[in-house]
Amino acid sequence: MTKQVEKVDRVIIRFAGDSGDGMQLTGDRFTSETAAFGNDLSTLPDFPAEIRAPAGTLPGVSAFQLHFADHDILTPGDAPDVLVAMNPAALKANLKDVPRGGTVIVNTDEFTPRALTKVGYAADPLEDGSLDGYKVHRVALTTQTVKVLEGFDISRKDAERAKNMYSLGLLSWLYHRPTEATVTFLEKKFAKKPTIAAANVAAFRAGWNYGETTEDFVVSYEIAPAPMPQGTYRNIHGNLALAYGLIAAGHQSGLPLFLGAYPITPASDILHELSKHKNHGVRTFQAEDEIAGIGAALGASFGGALGVTTTSGPGIALKGETIGLAVSLELPLVICDIQRGGPSTGLPTKTEQSDLLLAMFGRNGEAPVPIVAPRSPADCFDAALEAVRIAVTYRTPVFLLSDGYLANGSEPWHIPDVADLPEIAPNFAAGPNKVHEDGSEEFWPFLRDPETLARPWAIPGTAGLEHRIGGIEKQDGTGNISYDPANHDLMVRTRAAKVAGIAIPDLEVDDPSGEAKILVLGWGSTYGPIQAACRQVRRGGQQVAHAHLRHLNPFPANLGRILKEYDRVLIPEMNLGQLSMLIRARYLVDAVGYNQVRGLPFKAAELAEVIKNLIESDAVAKVGV
């Protein structure tokens, strides 16, 4: 039979299964195929903290959502058009997110009475009508995979495990994905086990062929490549982009990169990645604890390296004292906080933006630290470079506030031309900087650059600049210990002025009509959902402006003026109003918060509703006046 081909402009697919079903790998492969095909895309892995949660249970469900389109998209999508459910738990946990009319592909082999009971299904949802209204494809994924692999000299367990590749093959057929790269990937991944490699490739191809031949699937879909600016692209996750940004900053500054880190979700991948690149002069130190991680990084900075530490919220809580020391020593240091749900251990694998005030204030004393936040997975690259620029130029620790969604999410990245990357100049001190009245010269470690207020960075090995610095208050200029009240007041104010005076670009506002009355202000990973929501609102004929902060300390110089240009300011955050608090305190603006801490990014449609309601209530209020 000839199958129909339908053209669609975008699709959201969610793969869901047991933690051990290989859903993340399946999603990653489908993403790579989609990236290679040239669609715009955005991904959202969503998995439990347990490595192998009890099989077949709701907490053990691991999912991967991918949104791809023939046009520019910003989020992994609100609701899946297609759900691939590898077992009853995956169906039960995810079906509520699929709108009626959506497609559900289920692995019928796993719908046994026992598996159904385990997740609380009284009756088989495939039979009792609860899937009415969905396009349901019942596929015996396990049986069919095992059958295909009968001729292979592998265990039944290994054959069953290849069912994820069978499903990937089927979906690849359904959406016309290129397959060569997946075959190459499997051959490489299982290079040491050629039989397993061949079996997985066979399962993958069989899944494709099943789609091609079965009458169950009568339509396949085409999503044309998205128009994107000229250039070379790759798909990239936030943590990888962040690691690359740090390596690039090492090259651009000529400073050897030193990472001191303790493993923690969702930051560990940065440690893993950086540890691969020793030929770029990158040193990685897996420390005995979070405190040693940042301590070693700070020690390396004292020695003239680019000291970096990577962690998540619980780690920041432990590093606080050392961050304060870095503030006091005025040495470059980059602190990457890949935020996750808190407090305490919280939700290790889920995203949240709730460390903003911790980054801003979480130290004893007046200890200002600049804060930079990336807005998308690929943007982690540029944000890392910016954090390093500030750290090195101003001799200060800098927070890079990413989060779990950015860390594990991915999108196409326009690979930059290395020649276009910013130069970062360490400008090490080379000689004395203080001339006394009698003409004698001396090195003063706290004699500042009058413009940036940065102190000189004199590294060991430089003759004549030997000096001693510490966490005790220092005399302005000489850096000698000083308990003098006026000097302490001066030093506290000078450190604050240095951070407040950091040169950063003005904030840009996205307000295409120029007639918006409502401004949506965001920071960090909410960029995609907020921008998508604003576009939805505008498509509906209403006007809204969007501004997104990369710098949270200091704020852009024009932020206050922008805030006052709008009747209302809406601040959506994945916390209970931390940026709102800063904005209200600093600018006396009656900002409205929209806050969620569900461990997942905002849904664009939901935000669009919030914006529309605000526009309408604002209009009503004005009429009332």
Place this chain on the structure above:
Amino acid sequence: MPELLKLTTKDFKTDQEVRWCPGCGDYAILAAVQGFMPSLGIAREDIVFVSGIGCSSRFPYYMNTYGLHSIHGRAPAIATGLAASRPDLSVWVVTGDGDALSIGGNHLIHALRRNVNLKILLFNNRIYGLTKGQYSPTSELGKITKSTPYGSLDAPFNPVSLALGAEATFVARTIDSDRKHLTSVLQAAAEHQGTALIEIYQNCNIFNDGAFENLKDNSVRDRHLIRLEHGQPIAFGAEDERYGIVRMPDATLKVVPLEQAGDSVLIHDAHAPEPDLAFALSRLPDPATLSPTPIGVFRDVTRPTYDQLMADQLDDAARKLGSGKLAELLTGSDTWTIS
């Protein structure tokens, strides 16, 4: 070139007023270290002193080298980052019994097992000085202090035993007032490749005066001090009353009169591959009287240093893969091009 460096003790003094209490044992240690430094033949700019918090940790301010006075307990971690990224430097850590063994215990043991090229001077006065007289993790059980008016309840650490258990490659003990011995131990530590832990018994004349009097008083110290020397019999005592250390059939050590011990007196072997003798020696003193206390180098063995291994990995990677090219890295292998 070291021989061209004509540095003197004075070159290592700074213009900062030394702010320890009059009579503090730290003065003697400072003088010994300043006096010893020129013999290293290392330029001042290539030496860094890193410290934590406590009386001893003010030390870097008084050394005319690079110096970093950090936060409580973290000096070994900070110095690890410095030494690992700058193997060309001579990095010294100055710490105390509270700093190293209480708040910073974790960093100390990990620095020791890694064998980072650090020389750690642990000033042990068995009391908290800077916080004004609370008991420390090396204070004897039942110690009456401001925070333990009814006596302390926790068994003390023995820093030498602890370091040996933490896989240290160099462990020594010396005494603040014995400049000659202190200098000889500093010399041995400086020559050692890797982490060296030197426990220095240091008198706090304000809060724990006389803690080591048996070991310092010229008239009695020979009766209580065992001076360990590699390759020499382990013996001690006053002229009229000499003792030797022998190993009993159950492997424990015993102090016996020298004439009685004869040839069975143990010969000290600081380079023994296993630390069992060193550990047994560290357990000899009576915790209450500190007699007999071995001083000198307990253990000095060779193991690759962390910083060298790290540098080797970088060199290997550069040799095998070529020096990293940023553009190649960013591009990777899985790209597509829009023209």
